[in-house]
Amino acid sequence: MKLYSTTAKDVELALQNPSGNLDSLLALLSPAAMPYIEPMAQQAVQLTRKRFGANIGLFLPLYLSNLCANECDYCGFSMSNKVKRKTLNSDELTAEIAIIKQRGFDSILLVSGEHETKVGMGYFESVLPLVSKAFNYVAMEVQPLETEQYQHLGKLGVDAVMVYQETYRPQTYAKHHTRGKKQDFVYRLDTPDRVAKAGIDKIGLGVLLGLDDWRLDALLMGYHLDYLEKTYWRNRYSISLPRLRPCTGGISPKVELTDAGLVQLICAFRLFNPQLEISLSTRELPSLRDNLLPLGITHMSAGSSTQPGGYMAPDSQLDQFEISDNRPAEQVIIQMRRRGLNPVWKDWEMGWNND
């Protein structure tokens, strides 16, 4: 495989011309690039500061429901897991919104398990007016939908849709998704196209790093991103880089992504795509998050809860995954400022979306 036969010379060439060049992305993601992580980081910092300045956008996830009709062997929401299930009603949602607003966040990521009948369009239609009234930027991470449904969500105030492919290798995908509609690899793969055709502003891609060889999955995500950017040039794109950690969710990574590998990955994507938004998860430990921040990250959550109702009742044990950075937003911001970075709470005006 070319990814593993790349030489130091290929990497040096890639460092000369990384922007928009898929061959360069391959070289920068390869094991041969590992001795070049420092020069990659130097370039990544410069490109990020030039494009985004010192700004880091802040958001919080708001979990609407942990109901799910899929079986995925890495996720706490899987339907066979014996956990208490909950879907927020409008009162509970209002209470969650009030807490998040009080903390100063203006950008929200709505998350739910994938349960079409109980947490489908009808439910989204009922909750979105409450959410879009409160926040200037609304992103969603829910089950894949049809183009018309995304259009409708856009009218209800949704600005961004995150849909993570988890892995780009069909055989691996089939192995980890054993029940439910999420088994349809191609339907999920085509989702960003439907989101773009619906005119949604931002599209988020992601892989669960470690389900398969993370270098290969990341490269395939790069190809996907490249295709989308060339086809739907008006959209903005973001990527998320969650790591599958050993012993989390009961399965072990096929190829473990080390901290150094994560740095290589972030820098490779920044060099490949200077305008790409890169989001950093609270799955990572505080010290690592602080050190990763300047390298290419543009958005992060802080003080997150990954359970429905978790801001009101933090210990209800309904989490999707365990958070490694439990610091409140204020502490994260102190670290951010120490590194010369500027937290951005508001970066959009929802009124602009009105018809």
Place this chain on the structure above:
Amino acid sequence: MLTIADHQFSSRLFTGTGKFSDHNTMLQAINSSGSQLVTLAMKRIDLTRGHDNLLGPLQSMGVKLLPNTAGARNAKEAIFAAELAYEMLGTKWIKLEIHPDPKYLMPDPIETLIAAQQLCEQGYIVMPYVHADPVLCRRLEEVGCAAVMPLGSPIGSNQGLATETFLRIIIEQASIPVIIDAGIGAPSQACRAMEMGAAAVLVNTAIASSAYPQQMAKCFADAVATGRQAYLAGLGAVNHHADATSPLTGFLTEASINSLTQSVNIKEG
């Protein structure tokens, strides 16, 4: 003095508020730049909470605020942003920015012209950010824009005056101020723009992303002032061929020239 609409500016360096590490650094840089016109993005302004509140300190500095419509993807969104700016800030000055392309942030000329016309009709002081397109700049002047803001190179690229050939035409033709916006990455480039006859330059990334923004802002202020003085003084003509210090016809003595003249007279006689 530079006059735009009914306002006079003694500084021809305009600055932005984005990309700084914190508000103090930004305020110190603006102060050091001597800028009297500062742009700020409407999508960032939040009057409901304390976060991101740039307005108070900026207003206390006495600079004129130029809200911009950055983030708007079409005329409708930009007009909404302008109306919002008027409602929130009480100013009808607006920097019109419409870029549907998030990669290079290239301005959309068609939507920009549509929005500019409507906003001018509504009494706004419209300063549109555009590509260095001489015809578009004329059209924008026709619909009543107070100034045009053509790009030197892509936003935030620090590539300088890549569009110089077209900027020269725009400056030559315009009856309204031409402000070079976007791409200026070094004081020398700002100086060059001013030498060419630009009315002003707008610089943000080059100052904000410098290791020492305050110091860089002062360098830009000096460069802009120097460039303007050079323009007013009149740059020497540029020759594309050499004035030889030892002319090729230097061997011709006065006597030989006289005899040549006499021979011409004899023939004519």
